[in-house]
Amino acid sequence: MLALTLLSPLPAFAVNPDEVLPDPALEARARTISAELRCMVCQNQSIDDSNADLARDLRLLVRKRLVDGDSDRQVVDYIVSRYGEFVLLKPRFSEKTWLLWGAPIALFVLGGISLVVFARRRAGKPTGTRLTAEEETRLDEILGK
Incomplete structure (x- = not known):
């Protein structure tokens, strides 16, 4: 069981070490935003999980916008303005x-x-038919009446 647990594949994130921001708070924000954005190539993965070149470009764009001082909302709005609502894994109401x-x-x-x-x-x-006289006498016999 231990070997199976150790050998089981762990979730592989596509974020490369050269993409990671030195500020842990900004990196956490970037990962949160990246998890909400759809990879336009894979379409069923977030850009955080995708190895596609476009996903890498989007991850870098998200990090650049955060470093430039944009809020999370501004970063998402910027990406949506370029790629449309489809880029969001959870569409807005x-x-x-x-x-x-x-x-x-x-x-x-x-x-x-x-x-x-x-x-x-x-x-x-009514849910059924009435009992016949014979059925009623038989039921009375069974019930002991």
Whole structure:
């Protein structure tokens, strides 16, 4: 078990040593921002995890903007202005994405309403047929009546 644990692959981050900022606080901010941005080549990875050249360029751009004094929001807004909302792994809530964010909630509410309506319609209806006289006498015999 120990050997398996030691030999199991650890998450490999694509950040190269030459990209790391000397200031640990700025580096932590850069890693946080990089984890939120999509690699435009890989598309299902963040730029922090991707080895693509474009991801490296974006990581360097994020770090340059942070060193220049931009806030986290300004850095993300700058990247989004260049590459569009698709670069965000978690899209922002806006008039363009209301359907994306609202559809699961709407479907959940509609499903709940449908269940309530179905249950109310079904509540007043009998669920089976009446027992025949023979079945009633047999049931009385079994129950000892």
